[in-house]
Amino acid sequence: MIPFNRPPVLGTEINYIQDAISKDKLCGDGPFSKSCQTWFEEHFDTRLALLTPSCTAALEMAAILLDIKPDDEVIMPSYTFVSTSNAFVLRGAKIVFADIRPDTMNIDETKIESLITEKTKAIVPVHYAGVACEMDTIMQIAAKHDLYVVEDAAQGVMSTYKGKALGTIGHIGCYSFHATKNYTSGGEGGLLLVNDEKFAKRAEIVREKGTDRSLFFRGMVDKYSWVDLGSSFLPSEIQAAYLWGQLEGAEQINTHRLTLWLTYYEGLKALESKGLLELPKVPEDCKHNAHMFYIKCQDLAERQAFISYMKEQQVQTAFHYVPLHSSSAGIDFGLMDDDTYTTIESERIVRLPMYFSLEKTEVNSICQSIISFFLK
Ligand SMILES: *Cc1c(COP(=O)(O)O)cnc(C)c1O
Numbered sequence: 001m002i003p004f005n006r007p008p009v010l011g012t013e014i015n016y017i018q019d020a021i022s023k024d025k026l027c028g029d030g031p032f033s034k035s036c037q038t039w040f041e042e043h044f045d046t047r048l049a050l051l052t053p054s055c056t057a058a059l060e061m062a063a064i065l066l067d068i069k070p071d072d073e074v075i076m077p078s079y080t081f082v083s084t085s086n087a088f089v090l091r092g093a094k095i096v097f098a099d100i101r102p103d104t105m106n107i108d109e110t111k112i113e114s115l116i117t118e119k120t121k122a123i124v125p126v127h128y129a130g131v132a133c134e135m136d137t138i139m140q141i142a143a144k145h146d147l148y149v150v151e152d153a154a155q156g157v158m159s160t161y162k163g164k165a166l167g168t169i170g171h172i173g174c175y176s177f178h179a180t181k182n183y184t185s186g187g188e189g190g191l192l193l194v195n196d197e198k199f200a201k202r203a204e205i206v207r208e209k210g211t212d213r214s215l216f217f218r219g220m221v222d223k224y225s226w227v228d229l230g231s232s233f234l235p236s237e238i239q240a241a242y243l244w245g246q247l248e249g250a251e252q253i254n255t256h257r258l259t260l261w262l263t264y265y266e267g268l269k270a271l272e273s274k275g276l277l278e279l280p281k282v283p284e285d286c287k288h289n290a291h292m293f294y295i296k297c298q299d300l301a302e303r304q305a306f307i308s309y310m311k312e313q314q315v316q317t318a319f320h321y322v323p324l325h326s327s328s329a330g331i332d333f334g335l336m337d338d339d340t341y342t343t344i345e346s347e348r349i350v351r352l353p354m355y356f357s358l359e360k361t362e363v364n365s366i367c368q369s370i371i372s373f374f375l376k
Pocket of ligand 1 (some may be wrong): 053054056080083126152155175176177188190
């Protein structure tokens with residue numbers, strides 16, 4: 001069986017973990033955490049990078065930093081993971097779901113402005129499959145209406161939009177290092193990218209349980225105390241040590257994933273020309289990170305048949321998300337008026353195996369199975 005996902009491992013991670021153990025450095029913000037954070041600050045144009053236990057935690061920090069209050073409204077796509085929404089619901093916000101574009105499955109930037117009210121505080125674009133949302137338009141809308149932009153770039157590490165790294169364009173960006181993402185910090189993990197200086201000081205406080213402990217460690221205050229709202233948003237050094245191994249091999253992982261992605265694309269484009277399926281679309285301004293390779297079937301029924309067929313061929317495939325506006329919590333906490341594409345397009349998607357240890361020969365054989373399904 002070719003599994004749908006395997007977490008990325010380069011082989012160096014175990015040595016770094018051993019190193020953290022031998023040096024008695026296991027709690028958060030040790031040497032590996034600092035190295036990882038510096039790596040992001042040096043490679044990407046961001047003011048401050050802070051490791052978190054997950055992307056979910058980074059999103060929750062973002063909602064605290066934006067001072068989201070009950071009855072505030074936050075605009076985001078319905079086609080996303082629950083955490084995008086939950087983080088803001090936890091602060092009492094109402095979620096206003098926007099429709100997606102059928103080509104990229106990203107929030108439709110042309111449909112955002114009509115959803116803005118006096119209560120709107122933020123827009124949360126989600127870069128689906130590591131392919132950027134139309135950020136210039138989104139940032140212009142935000143500036144015009146005085147709104148914040150939090151990028152859910154969980155899937156977008158190493159992707160760019162007009163040369164800018166995803167996660168560094170909005171006021172705040174959030175990455176995931178979960179085992180299913182391109183880079184992992186040992187199964188769970190995330191990063192908060194603070195791009196707007198005004199959030200930098202408070203971000204460190206919120207992350208340190210609402211204390212000014214980071215200032216204390218830097219010798220900038222003589223004792224630390226409780227100064228603000230906060231929680232425990234530090235991952236352990238074991239997680240950071242694992243991630244450090246992955247960051248050293250970041251290009252290697254990215255290059256291999258892109259090769260696999262292109263192999264799928266080349267192997268399946270004849271089926272697309274025949275109108276039998278649809279392949280992912282990457283707009284010109286976007287460089288993606290091959291987070292995902294998906295195909296779109298005609299409809300739900302064909303997708304079910306396809307998934308069963310692939311299982312018989314020993315290939316595990318997957319689909320997601322049930323649009324949030326149609327889930328029971330989504331009905332309670334959110335609202336969606338225009339669902340032209342979200343439901344219909346989400347029912348067509350099937351994700352194919354895509355991970356660092358997958359081989360090109362395996363991708364070629366998966367393509368053969370797909371061809372035999374569609375040409376049967
Ligand atoms: C994976 C994912 C998350 C959650 O990431 P965790 O690190 O598991 O908390 C959030 N949003 C999107 C779009 C994701 O793909």
